[in-house]
Amino acid sequence: MSKMKPMPSRRRRALRNCLIALLAIALYSSVSFYxxxxxxxxxxxxxxxxxYDPTEVVSVQWVPEMHRVHRLYxxxxxxxxxxxxAILRVLGWEGSFVWAVDCSKESPIHCGCVTMSHxxxxxxxxxxxxxxxxxxxxxxxxxxxxxxxxxSGIPPGETTEFENIVSTIELPCEEWITKNxxxxxxxxxxxxxxxxxxRYVRGYDGxxxxxxxxxxxxxxxxxxx
Amino acid sequence: xxxxxxxxxxxxxxxxxxxxxxxxxxxEFMDHMEDHAExxxxxxxxxxxxxxxxxxxxxDPVETGREIDKQYPAIWxxxxxxxxxxxxxxxxxxxxxxxGAYTAFDSLAIRMNPYxxxxxxxxxxxxxxxxxxxxxxxFIGLEGYVPGEDCEVSLHFNMYDKSIFGSVHQNLxxxxxxxxxxGDRISLSGGGSSNEKVAHYxxxxxxxxxxxxxxxIYDHYGRYVACTIDLQxxxx
Numbered sequence: 499m500s501k502m503k504p505m506p507s508r509r510r511r512a513l514r515n516c517l518i519a520l521l522a523i524a525l526y527s528s529v530s531f532y533x534x535x536x537x538x539x540x541x542x543x544x545x546x547x548x549x550y551d552p553t554e555v556v557s558v559q560w561v562p563e564m565h566r567v568h569r570l571y572x573x574x575x576x577x578x579x580x581x582x583x584a585i586l587r588v589l590g591w592e593g594s595f596v597w598a599v600d601c602s603k604e605s606p607i608h609c610g611c612v613t614m615s616h617x618x619x620x621x622x623x624x625x626x627x628x629x630x631x632x633x634x635x636x637x638x639x640x641x642x643x644x645x646x647x648x649x650s651g652i653p654p655g656e657t658t659e660f661e662n663i664v665s666t667i668e669l670p671c672e673e674w675i676t677k678n679x680x681x682x683x684x685x686x687x688x689x690x691x692x693x694x695x696x697r698y699v700r701g702y703d704g705x706x707x708x709x710x711x712x713x714x715x716x717x718x719x720x721x722x723x
Numbered sequence: 724x725x726x727x728x729x730x731x732x733x734x735x736x737x738x739x740x741x742x743x744x745x746x747x748x749x750x751e752f753m754d755h756m757e758d759h760a761e762x763x764x765x766x767x768x769x770x771x772x773x774x775x776x777x778x779x780x781x782x783d784p785v786e787t788g789r790e791i792d793k794q795y796p797a798i799w800x801x802x803x804x805x806x807x808x809x810x811x812x813x814x815x816x817x818x819x820x821x822x823g824a825y826t827a828f829d830s831l832a833i834r835m836n837p838y839x840x841x842x843x844x845x846x847x848x849x850x851x852x853x854x855x856x857x858x859x860x861x862f863i864g865l866e867g868y869v870p871g872e873d874c875e876v877s878l879h880f881n882m883y884d885k886s887i888f889g890s891v892h893q894n895l896x897x898x899x900x901x902x903x904x905x906g907d908r909i910s911l912s913g914g915g916s917s918n919e920k921v922a923h924y925x926x927x928x929x930x931x932x933x934x935x936x937x938x939x940i941y942d943h944y945g946r947y948v949a950c951t952i953d954l955q956x957x958x959x
Contacts, residue, residue, distance in 0.1 A: 508744075508799040515806035522813040528888040530816065531919075545884070546919070548892030550856025550946065577945030589816045595893075602945040 532590030536569045539584040543593030544573075547582075551575050556677045557684050563625050564614050572629055572684045574677055577602040579631045581612055581684075583720075597718045599630060606634035606709065609642075609699040610716035613689050626689040628667070628714075630699070632674060632681040636709055637701035642667040642685060644695045660698075664690055725774065726756050729784050736788025739795050748791060756781060830887040830920040837863045837881055840916070840923045846958035847879075853950040855941050857885045858892050860899070862939070862950070865957045873931050877913070878952075882922040893917065896924045898943055904936040904951075930954075 523534070533539035537555075544553070553573035561568040567586035572579070573596075580598035584591045599610040609630035616623055628642045646662035667685055674681045689695075697717070701710040724732075730749045737745050756777045763773035781787065832839060838848075843864040851862040864879035878901070882891050892898075901909050915924030928937065934954065941948045 508795060508803065512799040512803035512806065515803045515810070519806040519809040519813070522810050522817075526813045526817050532816070542890065545857070546890040546893050548856065548858070548895055548898065549944065550858075551944065598944070600944050602943070 530590065532587060532592055533584075534590060536571075536584035536586075536591045536593075539591035539593030540571050540573070540582045540596075541593075543582050543584075543596050544580075546593075547580075547596035547598065549578060549580060549596055549598055551577070553578065553580065554677060556675050556682045559684070559686070561614065561625060563623050564616055570627065572675075572682060574631070574680065574682060576678075579608060579610075579629060579682060581610070581627060581629050583614075594720065595718075597716075599716050601631055601633075604633075605712070606637060607632055607640065607699050607701050607712060609712065609714050610718070611697055611714050612717075613719045615719070615721045624689055626687045628683070628685045628687065628697075628699075630683055632671075632683065632701065634701060634710065636703045637671075638704045639668060639670045639702045640683065641700040641702070642669065642687070643698040643700060644690055645698060646692075646694055646696075664692065664695060724778055724784075726753055726778055729756070729778050729781060732784035733788040733791075736785055737792050737795075739792055739797055739800075741800070744795065752781065826918050826920040827887045829918060830883050830889075833881050833883055833921050833923075834887075837861060840881075841879055841925075843877075843879060849952060849957055851950055851952050853939060853941065853948055854885075855892075855895065855948050856946065857889060858895060859883055859885060860895070860939070860950070862952055865937075865952070865954070868930075868954060868957050870954070871932050873929075876928050876930060878926045878928055878937065880924055880926075882917075882924070883920060887920070890919050891917070891922055893922075895941075896922065896926075898941060900940045900942070901926065901928060902938050902940065903930060903934040904938070905934070909937075 527534060527538070533542055553575045555571055556574050557572040559570045561570050561583070565585050569584045571582050571584065573582065574580070578598050578601055580596045582596040583594040585594070597610060597612050599608045601608045607630060609628065611626060611628045614625045614627070632640060643660065643666055644664040645660045646664060667687060669683050669685060671681070674683050676682075697714040699712055699714055700708055703709050730752055733752060734745050734749055737748060740748065759780055760773040760777035763776055764770060768776065841864065843866050847864045847866045847868070849862055849865050853860040860880055860882050862878065862880045864877075866877040866879065867874055868876045882895055884891050896915065901911065903909060909928045909930065911926050911928060913924060913926040915922060917923070930937065936954060937952045939950045939952070
């Protein structure tokens with residue numbers, strides 16, 4: 499009777515298979531669009547979007563309106579505040595583009611907004627996120643405004659009263675998030691379907707005076723199929 | 724009790740072994756008993772008695788089987804099976820991600836031959852690089868330049884990540900501004916193509932007879948990078 503080759507011990511086989519699995523995962527991660535964790539997916543999205551410097555997470559939210567497993571990250575560093583998404587697919591976490599506001603130029607408030615929709619049409623559910631950083635310590639409260647087109651075109655900083663305000667979201671400083679000594683905000687809303695809408699951010703001091711007003715030019719729309 | 728009966732009673736106690744492991748243990752015991760019987764035959768015992776004595780020397784098969792079973796803890800088996808499952812899942816996922824590997828090859832190829840995607844005359848060649856974070860902008864050609872004349876030139880450049888597995892910033896070319904040495908901003912048009920890891924663009928620039936440099940500038944997110952292209956170096 500022929501002799502069977504002696505089998506490697508169970509432990510040795512298990513360790514060998516674990517090593518092969520780890521190598522496979524490392525190789526897969528380097529060539530795949532999909533990541534093993536949502537933060538890895540965000541890092542990949544940052545790479546594609548040109549955010550070269552390290553960032554820290556300020557806030558994380560679930561966005562179930564878009565996908566069952568969809569995490570939204572607000573990240574920051576000294577020169578940037580940015581929003582990014584990670585969606586769990588069958589093959590792993592997929593990172594979307596990063597929507598960033600350049601904070602290297604001085605401004606009392608840096609603000610951006612992103613509209614997310616499902617299916618690429620206006621019939622689907624849509625979600626709007628305002629995000630940004632408050633740099634002026636005099637500002638105690640901000641307002642996020644949707645106004646009609648006829649009120650647009652006002653220069654940044656000019657505190658004109660609008661006549662056609664569609665909606666207002668108030669964010670007092672208690673609702674801001676502090677990270678690394680800087681104040682950030684992230685607010686979810688449901689956007690108006692009116693295409694003539696323009697969005698503004700206003701900053702008020704402690705006495706209720708408008709100290710800054712600016713059209714939110716950093717706007718992006720994204721759709722997932 | 725013969726060898727087969729001994730092995731049958733022994734393997735009945737091997738509850739935590741896989742079929743392969745049981746077969747290996749059975750074979751080992753059979754071989755051991757054969758070797759022992761052979762030794763007894765050489766010592767002068769007849770075949771039947773040698774077989775019986777060889778089996779008796781192995782001890783109680785049930786007790787032996789239980790002791791061997793204890794030597795095979797389940798944790799290593801499950802760890803091995805989980806690792807195999809992970810390998811299978813990763814291999815299946817990788818089949819759907821082959822595009823990533825293909826574009827990595829593209830990134831490698833553009834470094835070895837920057838002119839693989841363009842057809843420009845050799846007297847237009849230039850070689851300037853900007854490092855912006857982990858992305859590289861490689862200026863490779865300036866077509867249409869005529870020294871001492873106002874002209875429209877086409878500035879060709881490739882963009883890729885420092886790592887062949889890394890992604891290039893998808894909108895980097897829109898974030899570059901181009902100025903002449905006099906500081907004037909030049910109006911731009913052009914075109915290009917890109918994938919996840921490699922991009923090639925062509926920008927059409929108006930320059931004057933007095934211009935001797937074109938400076939490419941990246942100034943965003945607190946990072947300032949500039950690269951000056953000497954027009955006198957074109958084609959050298």
